[in-house]
Amino acid sequence: MQVLHMNKGEGEISYAKNSTVQRKIISVANSMVEEAVIDILCKNFPESMGIADLGCSSGSNTLMVIWEIINIVCAMSHQTGRSVPELRVSLNDLPGNDFNDLFLSLPSFYNKLKEEKCTGLERCFISGMPGSFYGRLFPSKSIHFVHSSSSLHWLSQVPASLDSKASVPLNKGKIYISETSPICVLEAYLLQFQNDFSLFLESRSEEMVPGGRMVLSFMGRRSSESSVGQSCHHWELLAKALMSMVSEGLVQEEKIDSFNTPYYAPSLEELKSEFQKEGSFIIDRIEGFEIDWDGGASSNCVTQDQFTTFATLSSGQRVAKTVRAVVESMLECHFGTGIMDELFRRYSEIVDDHLSKTRAKFINLVVSVIKKG
Template identity: 50%
Template sequence: MGMKVEQVLHMVGGAGESSYATNSRVQEKAIFEAKPMVEEALREVYKTALPESMVVADLGCSSGPNAFHVVLEAIDIVDDQSRRLGRPPPEIMFFLNDLPGNDFNSIFQSLEGYEEKLKEEKRERILPFYVAGVPGSFYGRLFPSRSVHFFHSSFCLMWLSRVPPGVESNTGVPLNKENIYISETSPPAVVESYQEQYQRDFTTFLESRFQELGFGGRMVLSFLGRTSKYAPSGELSQLWGLLAEALNAMVLEGILQREKVDAFNLPFYTPSIEEVKAVIQSVGLFDLDRVHIFKSNWDPFDDSNNDHLYDNFISRKNVAKSIRAVIEPVIARNFGEQILDDLFSRYAKNVARHLLKEKTKYPVFVIALKTKM
């Protein structure tokens, strides 16, 4: 998969059983967890710029209810802050960004329903707001200079702009055989290429956003990270390792071709918090205002805060569904749609076996950044 991420990545669209919209509870929890930081940042931005019209962009909004959580939150916060400061209600322009393959139509179709609900809830005063879609990669410029007050991005920045070039040798031989992400068996050169791709991408991201933010501009970004220093033993190496295992089993049974699985790698990377800080520092354009790290269970419906399995049979299904809603289009494109049910039922079994051994969790990093003045 040497191609760019914009040609391959999108979540499962629509609102059906297997869609991202119905299977995004892990991501929804991150939005709620980040809310106090979003609130603080928005209040500060508003106080600094006192805009008559405020511009807020959600990067990697996907489709489904999560995109609207952010919009509704921002309306409430800005409304309240403008009252507290005795200002007239500002207007808000929301830009919802994602890659071109995203199901923007389903967002726009549900917009009216949310507007109606909002009007019922807040009869007296509702800020005038406008919503527009912005297709394109956030690893590059998306907006004119100094045109945005606040950027939000939730559960996106672990996606790279591409599969790192170094996962194939110069002669085109795959170097990360039997793996789809970095693992304990990946050669060090592969691990390095992933790390370098992450550094390049996150640098481009920060530089682009800096150009686009106005005076006093801020961002709140949440994304998957890892707690281990050593990249191949990260939590997401384990999660993707279980999918690689299912693919390899299908090779042994002659269902998939060895070459195809050997050549397949994910454009994905979970950094440690030290790696995140190092890029922010080397770019030098933002101050890291706040960092919040929390852990989320693999099973989206398990809200417990302990190491007990909630129900292995249900959990494996829940995990497989939430991962499938994210990765199905990429898998289908590489290996064909006909393998999907088989692959994800094997994956669910591998997840179940793993969870009995260890209840691994997703580490989620939430960071608040402000532009240096």
């Protein structure tokens, strides 16, 4: 929690410039967001509506979600002849998130709202809420709609049994679950996910009003096997890039053995099981979809600047920049800053080679749920 954050600022390796995959995931889930917000307004049109975006990061993706939600609320208000509700928008991420960049973008966002959007929207209060969503963040029964995208696959910590202080590395030469990982590694990751997601649901249950909605999207897998390539192979290739640096003395092998990623891509069955066990939410829709590792260079949901930049890169380079923008903070903390450029250069070459032989897809899960009364 003290280390993880997306790369800050607006530079070439920043998250803001390298979040095409995440932007596409938000775009694909838009229909579920629209359905959920409309359902809230149809059943109980609130005078004051609490909205939370958990794991918001920074850059254009963050306010794109809020823009769409505001647009839906305004359209429904006009259709029904109701006054536009007061909107309380909370943007949450870990304390290391680039909230400064996010806050600096708010004046232009408010100006754009006044110029282009919702007549009658006079009260839209946007605030930052630093902290882990694996625990309480908001007052009881204050939130009507929760959104989270590309965040809940991050665990609160590395599974305790895989901690770097362990005398014998259980996941030697790997940084996540792989096909060669012993069963105890798979079990440790599943247990950590179960504990974390249960706490997430319990916390949101306290904070949400009856009939409130959540739309959550995160990396997952179709198979019941957690070591299959679709959910972990990009980590396998990153471990391969690290191991290639050992023979040249650039990285100590012991450093790799003691590093494990606080990440878990659940299956649909594991996800459903956690909702059933916690018991506060009804699953309305749950879907899985595929997305290219690089998000698709020609995707119409990237900005023109992003498209121009990405179009000049190989697929491996695009993947490397995307992954680097997300995981570099953790890797720097463990391996130091000096190897990052070389590591991701090697990673891009390894990914290029892999993609020349096979089509590689992330599996993304999207679930829409209703808070029980």
